[in-house]
């Protein structure tokens with residue numbers, strides 16, 4: 001599969017040496033041609049992603065897969081997440097919190113237990129990275145409210161999508177407002193729930209106040225851009241996305257002629273890598289470092305939940321449309337694109353310099369069973385309508401069954417390293 005995707009060297013013959021990974025020079029497009037009507041989605045009156053990508057490639061050569069992903073998912077005008085609801089039966093994929101309330105409730109119970117075990121420090125911030133439809137945080141808040149903790153906390157959501165952040169505010173808040181661009185405030189939207197919990201929206205985790213925080217990331221790391229690298233003899237080269245010379249409407253994978261800055265960095269950092277093909281996410285590494293620094297300096301607990309592997313997989317980059325796997329280069333922007341999270345690397349990055357201690361990854365099914373999801377199902381069944389019984393049962397089976405989402409999805413928990421002895425005595429629940 002890897003071989004068929006790459007290496008089309010004829011188009012990439014180097015002409016001179018002035019760039020470290022040079023390509024056949026191409027004439028730069030006239031600026032005027034960028035505003036040509038054919039580049040514009042006539043219905044929406046904005047540039048289509050396909051044209052944005054083609055123009056970028058014409059101007060500076062094939063794109064890294066990371067740049068391709070960034071454009072597709074979060075281009076401010078046309079990115080996949082930026083202007084629509086892509087979740088659920090009618091969307092392209094469904095996530096665990098959307099399958100049933102038990103998921104969010106178990107996460108909340110876990111957080112509450114671990115938070116109380118370390119003395120319930122205040123003030124408490126709940127941070128969620130990439131909240132989607134805000135279903136997880138809604139179920140979470142209901143539990144915290146029941147246990148009378150919600151009065152003492154604030155919620156901080158990191159979300160790039162204007163569409164989703166509006167939808168999240170409508171779902172969670174009794175009232176909300178957007179900030180002026182010139183407000184000078186670190187958040188761009190704020191609101192309050194019916195129960196009086198303040199919620200703030202940010203574009204970057206570093207803008208959130210430095211306080212004790214519970215940090216949640218569910219299906220967040222898998223959308224962060226990856227670089228795809230391939231061993232070539234004694235060095236590493238990078239797989240890039242190029243225009244397909246045989247069809248103006250298509251893109252194709254090519255292998256960089258030489259090492260790239262990222263492949264050189266990778267060779268120096270991982271001289272003992274055994275695989276021939278790897279996917280690395282520099283943005284994930286950076287966010288993992290920020291989580292570790294925050295938890296070490298200001299206290300906190302992290303829970304990272306995603307599909308992934310432990311450093312053994314090679315090629316996981318893919319797309320989903322209407323719940324079906326599809327080609328990530330076909331009709332860019334029409335499908336979700338994603339890659340498995342490398343939990344081994346994530347854990348290594350988090351634990352660098354002993355700032356934090358991480359537990360797991362454990363499989364989602366194992367975690368939910370250890371948290372008592374079966375018992376919660378029984379309780380819900382006692383009180384639900386006849387018509388809901390089947391949904392509740394199949395929902396939990398979907399989350400727990402190893403043949404379904406139970407083993408592909410994994411959980412990693414993060415604590416300040418100073419708590420190591422304490423956590424040896426009172427082990428982390430579910431791990």
Ligand SMILES: C[S@@+](CC[C@H](N)C(=O)[O-])C[C@H]1O[C@@H](n2cnc3c(N)ncnc32)[C@H](O)[C@@H]1O
Nearest residue numbers: 081095130131132158159160161164218219223
């Ligand atoms: C796959 S969805 C997961 C949504 C939700 N956590 C769930 O499990 O249902 C990814 C979420 O991350 C957001 N997102 C994607 N890239 C982001 C980035 N670089 N920074 C912040 N949010 C991002 C998307 O808009 C979306 O809300």
